[in-house]
Amino acid sequence: MNQINDFLSVIDGFIGGSQWFVFLLLGTGLFFTIYLKFPQFRYLRHSLRIVRGKFDKEGDEGDTSHFQALTTALSGTVGTGNIAGVALAIHLGGPAALFWMLVTAAVGMTTKFVEVTLSHKYREKAEDGSIAGGPMYYMRKRLNIQLKNKKVINTGKWLGAIFAVATILSSFGTGNLPQINSIANSMFETFGLNHILTGAVLSVFLAMVILGGIKRIAKVTSRLVPIMAVVYFIGAIAVIAYNYDNIIPSISAIIGDVFTGSAAAGGFLGGSIAFAFNRGVNRGLFSNEAGQGSAPIAHAAARAHEPVSEGLVALLEPFIDTIIICTLTGLVILSSGVWSEKIENQFQSVDMIVLKGNYSETNETEKQQLADFLLEREDLPLFTGTLNVSDGEIQNQPTILHARSVAEDVKVWMNDEPYSGTIELADGNLTPGQNVTLSGKSLMHSAPLTTVAFTRSWFGEYGKYIVSIGLLMFAFSTAISWSYYGGRAVTYLFGIKGVIYYRIIYVIGFFLASFTDTTIVWTLSGITIALMTIPNLIGILSLHKEMKSEVKLFWQEWHEHFPGKNSGGL
Known part of the structure; x- marks a missing residue:
């Protein structure tokens, strides 16, 4: 597992985890924000x-309403990124990572507006x-190159x-594997349910929903999304209010650490500016998927007579x-203080490394050496023997x-019994084939960290049930939506006949991921996100003039539909 994760991490480092990918993503959003004159605020x-439905016309063509398309797309984005992803970003980069998640969302609103509009225009x-x-349709019709000889x-x-191929891969890396993995971990942490049992039961329910196609998917998600949002909101507000004295310090840390990096706090050994920026933007994209090209697939099914309204x-x-x-999730984690607190937990092998020698957190020099090692600034000798x-x-x-502590x-x-004997390590890792587990106090990340944070309120230990139920509903609905995205990509490549085989493989993968190592799943998700996002961003940038023209036409029609109203147009 360690070797697989190391290999995937190298790939992720060149694409999704690289600085150029972050700048491409934010740069595209900033370009359209300025080019279209800040539509995310004006519109x-x-x-x-x-x-x-105030802009609908009788006879509008499509399979779903605007609200159903919105909830289907939201169910595809509101998932582990909101619960586990925020916790992971703060764990890696400190409070400043949340700031970059919010910046990514602000510019991402424009990116999503553009990609949905163009994809809806060229639907079939x-x-x-x-x-x-979806983006594959506008790409096929509008991104061809005409030479001087008209060829x-x-x-x-x-x-x-x-x-389309990247969408199929990402349906597993974004919407399938990390979702059930986080659900299974949360169910085990909260109720002690076996990972395989959780995966088996939910796989059956998943199959029952996705075999019904977009209409059944839209019907299920339009009911799930509002319910799960209300439940999660109540639980989050309870934690923040309970820890009200930490609200201002938490906000100060989010903003204050942006240009200085997050200082060491508790078990957290510190985070650099670059690390917070990269992880915040990366997790921000995983959360809202702006620029990834997934949401346009859901919105393409909406009943609308022109594309900008759906955008x-x-x-x-x-x-x-x-x-x-x-x-909300970020404030829960920061105000509760659990992000920098060492908590009793079972260690995952890919999150663990054994160093040669002893380093003390009370010794400032050695503490800085550990921080530099975790931030990949310095190498330390690893234990073998x-x-x-x-x-x-x-x-x-x-x-x-x-877990970086x-x-x-x-x-x-x-x-489940204390072990006596010997354990073998090579280059800081347990050698394969040893049937032992390690536990102790360390930092936590992903869904388990958020779960602990929700217990720091008046609800006490009952708070973890809110996370478990919320995560179950969030992540399961995400898996439902992504099965549709992948199915549309299969339709584009192979025709409608290939969808049933894809759905079978999707359900099997969903089951297997319930007992797969968390860190490997998250690394894979970063790779598949980038494989979708890069061609989509190139595509929408190429069609920027067409996008501006569509917006102008829309506001002309809006003014006719609502005479005397402020059009908000260009």
Whole structure:
């Protein structure tokens, strides 16, 4: 598992985890924000009128209403990114990472407006009469290159195919594997339910929903999304209000650490500016998917007579998903203080590294060495050899890092009993084939961290049930929506006949991921996000003039539809 994760991490480092990807993502959003004169602020109130059906016309073609398209797309974005992703971003980069998540959402509102508009404009009817759309369709029709001799090179066809393949991969890396993985971990943490049992039961429910197609998916998500949002909101407000004295310091840390990096606090050994920026933007994209090209697939099915109105509906997604829900999660984690607190937990092998020698957190020099090691600024020697264990206690224990913190009170277990014997390590990792687990106090991340944070309120231990139920509903609805995205990509590549085989594989993958290592799943998700996002951003940038023209035409019609009203147009 460590070798697989290391290999995936190298790939992720070149694409999704690289600085150029972050700048491409934010740069595209900033370009359209300025080019279209800040539509995310000027047009937001008009989006609400369109969602309520005020701009509809009789005979508008599509499979779903504006509200159903919005909730389907929201169910695809409101998931582990809001619960586990925020916790992971803060764990890696400190409070400043939340700031960059919010910046990503603000510019992402414009990006989503553009990609949904262009995709809706070029949607088609599938063989079964349903509406099929998404970035691959505008790519195929509009991104071809015409030479001087009028010969056309079908670059759009190949770019669309690349995007469709990436969508299928991302349906597993974004909407499938990390969702059930986080659900299973949360259910185990809260109720002690076996990971395989959770995966098996939910796989059956998933199959029952997705076999019904977009109409059944839209019907389910339009009911799930409002309920789960209310439940989560109540639980989050309870934690923040309970820890009211930490609200101002938390906000100060979010803003104050942006240009200085997050200082060491508790078990947290510090985060650099670059690390907070990169992880905040990366997790922000995972949360709201602006620029990834997934939401346009859901919005393409909406009943609308012209594309910009549906693009305006999509403006609401990053606002609800990241600016509201992720901010709530971030304040819960920061105000409760659990982000820098060492908590008893079972160690995951890919989050653990054993160093040669001992390093003390009370020694400032050694503490800085550990921080530089975790921030990849400095190498430290790793332990290779044999460690003796007696009744669960490691004799002459070297420094063990788990979840980017110095582990304390480490115990070794075998079959739920304290272990006595020896353990073998190579380059800081347990060698394969040893049936032992380690536990102790360390920092936590992802869904388990948010789960602990929700217990720091008047609800006490009952607070973790809010996270577990919320995560179950959030993540399960995300898996439902992404099955539709992947199915539309399969339709584009192979026709409608290939969808049933894709859905079978999707359900099987959903089950298997319920007991797969969390860190590997998150690394894979970062890669698949980038594989979708890059061709989509190139595509919408190429069509910027067409987008501006569509917006002008829309406001002319809006003025005719609502005479005397402020059009908000260009």
